[in-house]
Amino acid sequence: MSISDSFGIYLHIPYCRGKCRYCDFYSAPGAKGVPQQYVEALLRELAKNTRRPDTVYFGGGTPALLTPAQVRRLILAANPLPGAEITLEANPDVVTPEHLKGFAAAGVTRISFGIQSADDTQLRRLGRTHTAQSAARALSWARAAGFEQICGDIMLALPHYSNEEFDRTLALLEQGGCTHISAYLLKIEPGTAFGHNPPAGLPDPDAAAEFYLYAVRRLEQEGYRQYEISNFARPGCEGRHNLLYWNCKDYLGIGPSAHSCLGGVRRYWPDDTAGFMAGTAQEQTEGVCDGEDFLIMQLRLRSGLDVDEYAARYGIRFSASQQEFLRQCAEHGYARWDGHRLQLTPAGLIVQNSILQELI
Incomplete structure (x- = not known):
């Protein structure tokens, strides 16, 4: 598989x-x-x-x-x-x-x-x-x-x-x-x-x-x-x-507080053990897994983000100013960036949220 x-x-x-x-x-x-x-x-x-x-x-x-x-x-x-x-x-x-x-x-x-x-x-x-x-x-x-x-x-x-x-x-x-x-x-x-x-x-x-x-x-x-x-x-x-x-693939969560993502749709069970056992608790729709979710998850991985896959899946490409920002990140040791793949270093993973703010 x-x-x-x-x-x-x-x-x-x-x-x-x-x-x-x-x-x-x-x-x-x-x-x-x-x-x-x-x-x-x-x-x-x-x-x-x-x-x-x-x-x-x-x-x-x-x-x-x-x-x-x-x-x-x-x-x-x-x-x-x-x-x-x-x-x-x-x-x-x-x-x-x-x-x-x-x-x-x-x-x-x-x-x-x-x-x-x-x-x-x-x-x-x-x-x-x-x-x-x-x-x-x-x-x-x-x-x-x-x-x-x-x-x-x-x-x-x-x-x-x-x-x-x-x-x-x-x-x-x-x-x-x-x-x-x-x-x-x-x-x-x-x-x-x-x-x-x-x-x-x-x-x-x-x-x-x-x-x-x-x-x-x-x-x-x-x-x-x-x-x-x-x-x-x-x-x-x-x-x-x-x-x-982290690769935004399908998973089914079962049980109170468990989350699922199936076909790009996110769902969750409420925090209600008694209701779950009784069959009265119902799954709730949380939203869709979009390009922002994919970017966040991929940058958790040391293998990083394939920007061509990102564009193919969500139609998103980094702007010229964002690419310049990434070049600066690479120069300062926070990332590896060759124009096709973005990988955060351990130092970059610590400040991942700050990097994401510039890319979302």
Whole structure:
């Protein structure tokens, strides 16, 4: 299947054991598992889809609160194509060796752990319920369960942060066999615990940018190639599902707060778990995926924007003044620009919003 034909399914699992202090995703803390009624609601919506996906993504929340039997039913209902990438997000303190073996047997091919830091004090500050030791143990169990694609998340520019903390976290993930790493800056979101009461010791924007650039350099040194603003992978281990988003391809989201883009039309489910389970919640149309969306998404990728494809899809070409601006960006190390392809460098990715303001 070519990338132009690719189609993915995202299943939102809005259940967590607790709410992290930085988290603004739609979730229901306090859950010990995923109610069977919720799984049945997902199955109900999957039954309406007739298109076979080549990626399935269990996101949340904490999808690892699903049982292997529930995961198996959902994968069978999604009816993925042979060789599909099937990802399940997990917290290190939720999984057991038996659960991980069960997920693999159910068809999950890629396990993604929210590890964030190797510093236990930092983890407690963030509201995480695992430790560095339990993270290392979970990674070991994932390898023993047969997972060849293991992902780990690192949060940057945390309170009282240092390059040494990043190096310790990178070492934990690398020694744990991670083939893919997401490294992203902490963002204080309104409505979160940190939004109401920001922690002390947060780095200023310049320091945060330096932490990001240091992370990019170190990850590249260790063989994790940056392919998107916050994503790095061993060769061939890039996340196929998220590439659908960034390349403006079709994906179907199911569950409260889940978003879809099908045939260029964006839709979303309201934040209403009870309504979703009861079948009373209805998807809402959000708009269309236009040239502005395509530009924004393509410039997240290190491969960048093919301006001829941009023109062919949306009839948009950069003006003479915009091309001059891009030449200046290239001269100052923020971009690579040859008149046909625009690629932002790591320094350019930090100021992506400013560059986009000149191009939209």
